[in-house]
Amino acid sequence: MTFAASLPWTTYPYVDRSLGTEAAGLRQLLEDAASPASDAASPASTGRTRDIFMSLVEALTEAARTDGITVSLYSLNKTLDFIQSLSPEIPLPAVVVESDDEIGLDWDEGPESVVSLTIDTSDRIGFAALLGSEPLYGRAECIAGLPDEIRDALAHLYPSAPLR
Amino acid sequence: MAQPRPLARPPIVEALVDLRASVPVAPAMFNALAEELRDEFPIKEERHDFKAKLEIKDGKVVLPRADASAFGGVRVATKDRSIYAQFRPDGFTLNNMNAYIGGDQLIDKAMTLWELFAERTAPRVVSRAALRYTNRLELPLESGGKFTKFLTAPPRLPEGAPRLVSQFLSRIVGHDEEREATAVVIQQLKEQQSGPPIVITIDVDVFRTGDFPVDPVALRGILSSLRMLKNETFFSLLTEETVSFYE
Numbered sequence: 085m086t087f088a089a090s091l092p093w094t095t096y097p098y099v100d101r102s103l104g105t106e107a108a109g110l111r112q113l114l115e116d117a118a119s120p121a122s123d124a125a126s127p128a129s130t131g132r133t134r135d136i137f138m139s140l141v142e143a144l145t146e147a148a149r150t151d152g153i154t155v156s157l158y159s160l161n162k163t164l165d166f167i168q169s170l171s172p173e174i175p176l177p178a179v180v181v182e183s184d185d186e187i188g189l190d191w192d193e194g195p196e197s198v199v200s201l202t203i204d205t206s207d208r209i210g211f212a213a214l215l216g217s218e219p220l221y222g223r224a225e226c227i228a229g230l231p232d233e234i235r236d237a238l239a240h241l242y243p244s245a246p247l248r
Numbered sequence: 249m250a251q252p253r254p255l256a257r258p259p260i261v262e263a264l265v266d267l268r269a270s271v272p273v274a275p276a277m278f279n280a281l282a283e284e285l286r287d288e289f290p291i292k293e294e295r296h297d298f299k300a301k302l303e304i305k306d307g308k309v310v311l312p313r314a315d316a317s318a319f320g321g322v323r324v325a326t327k328d329r330s331i332y333a334q335f336r337p338d339g340f341t342l343n344n345m346n347a348y349i350g351g352d353q354l355i356d357k358a359m360t361l362w363e364l365f366a367e368r369t370a371p372r373v374v375s376r377a378a379l380r381y382t383n384r385l386e387l388p389l390e391s392g393g394k395f396t397k398f399l400t401a402p403p404r405l406p407e408g409a410p411r412l413v414s415q416f417l418s419r420i421v422g423h424d425e426e427r428e429a430t431a432v433v434i435q436q437l438k439e440q441q442s443g444p445p446i447v448i449t450i451d452v453d454v455f456r457t458g459d460f461p462v463d464p465v466a467l468r469g470i471l472s473s474l475r476m477l478k479n480e481t482f483f484s485l486l487t488e489e490t491v492s493f494y495e
Contacts, residue, residue: 089423099376101341103332104262106382106449110434113417194329244261244384244447 105173105242108132112172132176136167139179140187147181155181156205163187163203169230173245174238177201191241199237213237249400250491252483257494259383260348265358265471266378266455268339269371269462277368278322278335284364290327295320295336333361339374340365355471359464371462378455379474381482386445387490395437398490399448402435415439422481427473429456431481450485454478 100111112132140163147153167176167189177189182202189201196217202210211234212221224231230238238245275294282292296319321336331349334341342358349357387398392412395402403416418435434451454474460466483491 086420086422099266099268099378101266101334101343102262102264102380102382103343104345104382106261106384107380107451110382110436110449110451113436114419114434117417 105175105245108175109171109173109245132172133168135176136164139176140164140167143179143181143187151181153181153184155183155187156185158205159185159187159203162205163189166201166203166209166226170238171245174242191238193241197241199234199241201234209234211237213240215240250483250486250488252479253491255491255494258348259385259494260381261346261384262380262382263344263348263351263354264341264378264380265354266339266341266376266380267358267362267374267467268376268378269366269374271337271339271365271369271371273337273369275319275322278319281335281364281368282322282324285324285333285361288326289324289331289333291325291329293323293325295323331357335365339371339376351475355468355475358471359468362467363464366462366464374460374462374467376455376457377460377467377470377474378453379471379478380451380453381478383450383452383482385448385450385490385493387448387493388444389446390444396487398487399435400485400487402437413437424477427456427477428458429454429474429477431477433481433485435485450482452478452482454481 100107102108102111115132140160144155144160147155163179175191177191180188180190182188186202186204189203191199196214199213199215200211204210207226208223209226209231210221210223211231213219215237220233220237222233224233279294282289286292319337321334323332323334325332328347330345330347332341332343332345334343340358340362342354342361344354348354385398389395389398395413403413403418405411405413414437416435416437418433420433422431422433423429424431432451432453432455434449434453436449436451438447438449454477456470456474460470
């Protein structure tokens with residue numbers, strides 16, 4: 085049987101220091117559930133969205149500083165849309181601006197567990213993966229949802245993540 | 249409910265020890281500690297918070313400047329990334345991922361690293377001590393089957409509401425007056441792609457807040473008490489049948 089506790093029990097704010105994909109998924113679901121509908125229009129209102137935005141900004145800053153690259157808005161928006169479309173249980177990738185039109189996304193889970201994508205201004209996403217001893221590479225059409233080749237590669241790295 | 253006991257194959261995907269303490273020391277101290285631990289933890293990442301202003305000009309994203317970053321600490325990991333240690337200006341966390349090392353080892357390792365950290369940063373007090381375990385259970389529940397076969401307190405819908413449930417997310421914050429501790433319990437049924445097994449996440453986060461001594465002996469006692477609460481809470485959520493899958 086449960087009973088109501090008198091308030092406040094503690095004024096200490098809840099903190100989350102987990103690093104795993106399961107906990108990341110929970111964090112995102114709870115943030116989404118707690119966000120009022122009116123906040124939905126704000127692109128940086130949720131933790132994961134904020135993290136996505138910040139990782140892109142970091143990469144853009146680094147590219148501008150070291151190589152003088154100013155990436156196209158089209159590539160940036162396409163990359164942002166792509167990362168936001170991923171299941172929250174997939175860790176955010178490392179982001180590298182490769183040229184004015186190309187942004188690279190890397191997931192590195194150790195030897196023989198690497199997936200790299202390249203997003204540019206075309207309708208295709210370049211991919212290269214080393215999963216086990218077999219390398220995979222190519223360019224996949226990105227028309228409706230995650231291309232099968234990329235879905236399969238990420239599912240190999242993160243089998244617990246539901247990939248849409 | 250199931251009796252707490254050691255499991256041969258616990259369904260733990262992440263276990264962590266978190267100690268909150270303010271340690272406003274220079275970044276060099278954190279980097280020096282990471283260097284000392286390099287043999288055991290060869291992977292190192294620095295954490296920063298920073299601000300940058302984005303401008304759009306002629307269809308290009310322009311970054312006129314990025315403000316100096318605020319140091320967020322250092323994170324080190326073993327080569328297989330099964331253990332992470334986070335050293336931050338606001339405290340320390342030890343994360344054990346996927347390959348669980350056991351409760352005794354987790355606390356031992358946390359205290360060893362905490363002691364190294366505290367020697368170098370001289371925190372005055374620990375304001376929060378926590379243990380958190382995230383468990384992933386794959387259960388052979390068929391469509392139409394009862395959750396109570398495997399869970400003792402699944403979220404319920406009453407008579408009159410739809411009775412077939414495909415997802416749930418429950419977060420309850422409970423308080424143990426005797427131990428002066430709080431337990432945050434999350435149960436999640438993930439959306440299923442196909443038939444059995446179903447996947448249920450059970451996340452138990454137990455913590456105490458206060459002014460605790462920084463010495464490892466005192467902290468070990470607090471963490472051991474939290475561990476008992478965590479175990480009692482976790483096993484109370486499961487039936488004996490569920491636990492049998494992990495023995």
